[in-house]
Amino acid sequence: MEDIKMVDLKAQYGKLKPELDAAFSAVMESMEFINGPQVDNFARSLEQYLQVKHAIPCANGTDALQIALMALQLPAGAEVIVPSFNYVSAAEVVALLGYKPIFADVLPDTYTLDPTSVSQLISPATAAVIPVHLFGQAAPMHEIMQLAHQYNLWVIEDNAQALGARYVQPDGGEVMAGTIGHIGTTSFFPSKPLGGMGDGGAVFTNDDKLAAILKKIANHGQSEKYKFSTIGVNSRLDTLQAAMLDVKIKYVDEYNNARQEIARFYDNAFAETQAVQAPHRASYSSHVYHQYTITVAPELRDQLKSHLRDNHIPSMVYYPEPLHLQEAYAYVGKMKGDLPVSELLSRSVLSLPMHSELKVEQLEYICEHVLDFIRKHG
Numbered sequence: 001m002e003d004i005k006m007v008d009l010k011a012q013y014g015k016l017k018p019e020l021d022a023a024f025s026a027v028m029e030s031m032e033f034i035n036g037p038q039v040d041n042f043a044r045s046l047e048q049y050l051q052v053k054h055a056i057p058c059a060n061g062t063d064a065l066q067i068a069l070m071a072l073q074l075p076a077g078a079e080v081i082v083p084s085f086n087y088v089s090a091a092e093v094v095a096l097l098g099y100k101p102i103f104a105d106v107l108p109d110t111y112t113l114d115p116t117s118v119s120q121l122i123s124p125a126t127a128a129v130i131p132v133h134l135f136g137q138a139a140p141m142h143e144i145m146q147l148a149h150q151y152n153l154w155v156i157e158d159n160a161q162a163l164g165a166r167y168v169q170p171d172g173g174e175v176m177a178g179t180i181g182h183i184g185t186t187s188f189f190p191s192k193p194l195g196g197m198g199d200g201g202a203v204f205t206n207d208d209k210l211a212a213i214l215k216k217i218a219n220h221g222q223s224e225k226y227k228f229s230t231i232g233v234n235s236r237l238d239t240l241q242a243a244m245l246d247v248k249i250k251y252v253d254e255y256n257n258a259r260q261e262i263a264r265f266y267d268n269a270f271a272e273t274q275a276v277q278a279p280h281r282a283s284y285s286s287h288v289y290h291q292y293t294i295t296v297a298p299e300l301r302d303q304l305k306s307h308l309r310d311n312h313i314p315s316m317v318y319y320p321e322p323l324h325l326q327e328a329y330a331y332v333g334k335m336k337g338d339l340p341v342s343e344l345l346s347r348s349v350l351s352l353p354m355h356s357e358l359k360v361e362q363l364e365y366i367c368e369h370v371l372d373f374i375r376k377h378g
């Protein structure tokens with residue numbers, strides 16, 4: 001049996017090598033490394049894929065969040081609600097821009113932002129909320145948008161992990177995750193659902209005015225060359241990355257479907273035990289399984305991880321410590337016990353190998369070792 005990998009970028013590259021190499025060579029021949037035609041071409045492909053009016057590429061997913069927040073021009077002292085059980089980016093850019101990150105708890109089943117927790121944290125200073133479509137599934141956007149309308153809040157969807165997920169509106173209509181709030185953001189970090197060969201990101205919106213500001217901010221705040229009408233940043237997607245991504249975007253759904261297939265295999269295997277909680281599938285969103293994240297009893301999690309490692313099965317803890325308990329964000333003032341779901345999840349989650357190239361014999365081997373361990377200790 002081949003070595004089991006958490007993600008298998010090499011196999012993915014192998015399959016698309018002729019197309020990717022041709023796209024790469026075309027950029028090398030043209031030498032247009034900055035803002036070459038491939039950047040605009042990719043932006044149009046992304047708009048078409050997401051069925052969104054404007055997509056603006058930028059340098060990475062964290063920049064995308066920063067540019068989105070800058071575009072909102074919030075008042076000084078504004079509070080922005082972010083989930084505590086998350087990667088650091090959203091909270092980081094809020095703090096970096098001088099706003100106050102307000103950490104909310106997440107739902108125990110989907111691990112995404114809990115609207116009840118959000119509603120309890122809304123204050124007169126709250127200006128925006130950043131739901132994160134964690135692990136490949138949309139946050140409960142209907143409830144979040146209702147709160148946003150009620151309290152006049154901006155909504156930035158962090159769609160770094162769920163590009164390609166379909167969100168079902170209460171009327172049954174389907175839209176792409178990331179296009180529901182005022183601005184959506186994503187990352188093209190190599191392991192993400194649409195991954196480049198380096199860093200990359202994008203912001204998207206259906207709002208013409210916001211699009212114009214976003215575009216300007218990503219380009220040093222220039223309205224035209226050497227006319228700086230607002231403070232901006234230098235955040236460009238490399239032409240080379242755009243060329244790679246414009247090839248790979250055609251295969252996003254294929255990769256997402258392949259991971260869904262693998263998720264079904266895991267789900268079936270773990271259905272026999274209560275001791276392994278398979279990822280919940282929300283009724284309102286498809287799940288593209290950026291991660292396949294199970295939960296087990298907190299006292300078993302690290303032992304299970306070691307047991308898997310001893311058997312050459314990689315696994316990862318996303319995320320081992322909620323943000324409100326991290327040193328950098330202690331100043332926000334949240335204490336241990338304040339966000340119990342985030343705290344429990346950080347001690348009980350384990351992400352298993354998940355990529356389109358996993359073979360049945362590898363999946364059987366992984367499930368066998370998880371279940372073996374659970375039978376002995378669960």
Ligand SMILES: *Cc1c(COP(=O)(O)O)cnc(C)c1O
Pocket residue numbers: 060061062063087089090132158160161186187188189199200201
């Ligand atoms: C990866 C990721 C980011 C940051 O993306 P970078 O391109 O690494 O800056 C932001 N938010 C979430 C949820 C992510 O998974």
